[in-house]
Amino acid sequence: MKIKLELFGASRDFSKKDYLEFNLKERSSIKDLRHEILNFVENNFKGNDNYKKLVQSSAFCSEENNIVSDNYKITKEQNIGIIPPIGGG
Amino acid sequence: MLHAKIIDVTKEKIDLAKAQKFIASSKCGASIYFVGTVRDQNNDKKVTGITYDSHDALVIKSFKEIYNEAETKFKFKNIAVFIEHIKGYVELGETSIIIAVACKHRSQAYEFSRYVIEEIKKRTPIWKKEHYEGEDSKWLKGNPLIDQNQLK
Numbered sequence: 001m002k003i004k005l006e007l008f009g010a011s012r013d014f015s016k017k018d019y020l021e022f023n024l025k026e027r028s029s030i031k032d033l034r035h036e037i038l039n040f041v042e043n044n045f046k047g048n049d050n051y052k053k054l055v056q057s058s059a060f061c062s063e064e065n066n067i068v069s070d071n072y073k074i075t076k077e078q079n080i081g082i083i084p085p086i087g088g089g
Numbered sequence: 090m091l092h093a094k095i096i097d098v099t100k101e102k103i104d105l106a107k108a109q110k111f112i113a114s115s116k117c118g119a120s121i122y123f124v125g126t127v128r129d130q131n132n133d134k135k136v137t138g139i140t141y142d143s144h145d146a147l148v149i150k151s152f153k154e155i156y157n158e159a160e161t162k163f164k165f166k167n168i169a170v171f172i173e174h175i176k177g178y179v180e181l182g183e184t185s186i187i188i189a190v191a192c193k194h195r196s197q198a199y200e201f202s203r204y205v206i207e208e209i210k211k212r213t214p215i216w217k218k219e220h221y222e223g224e225d226s227k228w229l230k231g232n233p234l235i236d237q238n239q240l241k
Contacts, residue, residue, distance in 0.1 A: 008144050009216030010228035059234035061214075065146045067234055081144055086214050087231025 001026055002077050003033060009084040010054055014040070024074065030060050031070040033080065059083040090169045093152035095145045098177035108189035112169040117191035121198040123206055125186040127179050131219060140178045140218040140226075141185060148174065151213040159204045165197045172205065174215060 005020045022036045041051045061081035062068045127139050152172050171189040192198040220226045
């Protein structure tokens, strides 16, 4: 199952594009996706601690524009947004 | 009555006159304009500009939620609120956000406006990348939108 992870804020430093793509097993959860992103950081940025902390402190947003918890099951191929700690306004 | 919009700096700018027009009403005796601008210093660093990033759909949803909560909390009648936030690179002194509020009385306008900006700061998915003179640009740290305990 292909998931397009839309990047926002500091997570934009993960790629020159504004998204990353991950292949997850059917009915994976946000927790599994977070794990995959941590693996990506490990493999592409030598386990950069700041990037890992960023992933661990990020929320995720479903295609329906809802903030979803780690238990949320991803039941179809979709875009998911990574929402790092916010600092706007 | 609410107007909420993200302004892409490459296409348009935040316009105070639009806010004035939107909130104008003979039912309101007080109008407050909160205007956030880019300043030249932060944490002893010389700032040259800020790039704002946003999750547009979530931002608009958040603005509506904050407005609805404030309406319920304060129970003021005949309020008009205009919120626009910029997205993209903004130079020193330029406007990043405007919150215009019109209410019957001044105390109501102050209260409502203050509530809206403080809640936006806490929970609206907008990010800032500061650009400095002679140093690398940096994304500013912010408030996590998740309970860290759920990850343990």
